[in-house]
Amino acid sequence: MQEEPRPFPAHPPRYGSAPLPASRYVPGSGAAHPDKRVEAAGAGSLASEPLLPCQQWEEQEGYIHGVDLFNHAFWWEAHEAWESLWARAEGTQRLFLQGLIQLAAALLKHHVRSSAGSVSLAREARGKLVAVCQRERLARGERFMGVDVPALLQAIDAAFAPVFQAERHGVVPPLAAPLVLELSGS
Numbered sequence: 338m339q340e341e342p343r344p345f346p347a348h349p350p351r352y353g354s355a356p357l358p359a360s361r362y363v364p365g366s367g368a369a370h371p372d373k374r375v376e377a378a379g380a381g382s383l384a385s386e387p388l389l390p391c392q393q394w395e396e397q398e399g400y401i402h403g404v405d406l407f408n409h410a411f412w413w414e415a416h417e418a419w420e421s422l423w424a425r426a427e428g429t430q431r432l433f434l435q436g437l438i439q440l441a442a443a444l445l446k447h448h449v450r451s452s453a454g455s456v457s458l459a460r461e462a463r464g465k466l467v468a469v470c471q472r473e474r475l476a477r478g479e480r481f482m483g484v485d486v487p488a489l490l491q492a493i494d495a496a497f498a499p500v501f502q503a504e505r506h507g508v509v510p511p512l513a514a515p516l517v518l519e520l521s522g523s
Contacts, residue, residue, distance in 0.1 A: 345515030349408035436465030483520035
């Protein structure tokens with residue numbers, strides 16, 4: 338059985354109060370596929386919360402819970418938490434959430450040693466987040482939904498650099514740097 342992913346820092350930041358799941362779902366691990374992992378995480382009511390404008394991100398409990406899940410290496414669960422919001426979002430908010438979903442999926446693919454999947458999803462995530470920066474005219478230090486997106490792009494580049502370089506060889510080296518979503522007021 339495959340080992341569960343571990344958060345990058347030993348004690349990553351928490352921004353919300355919804356409980357984290359008891360275990361992480363990893364495709365191919367032999368664990369039963371959860372129908373609704375967000376519900377298993379104790380956040381089932383968050384999946385049906387109304388979508389708020391991106392300026393009210395601090396009140397969007399499902400988004401905050403997704404960040405907590407991501408930071409604690411619950412990448413499948415973070416994807417599920419954000420997907421319910423992404424399905425209802427529009428414009429830049431939708432693009433941003435899709436970028437985060439793809440980043441979580443890239444980390445999960447990296448964990449299961451899928452070079453092609455990890456690289457492809459990391460590049461797709463990066464492309465969405467670059468588009469967010471362009472649409473919102475974000476410079477380093479400026480935030481969208483609490484995230485310094487330009488700094489996140491630099492962190493993605495740093496973390497995935499060895500993975501991108503090894504892509505042709507089909508190997509999956511460790512990430513070079515941690516990826517943690519840090520939220521701060523807009």
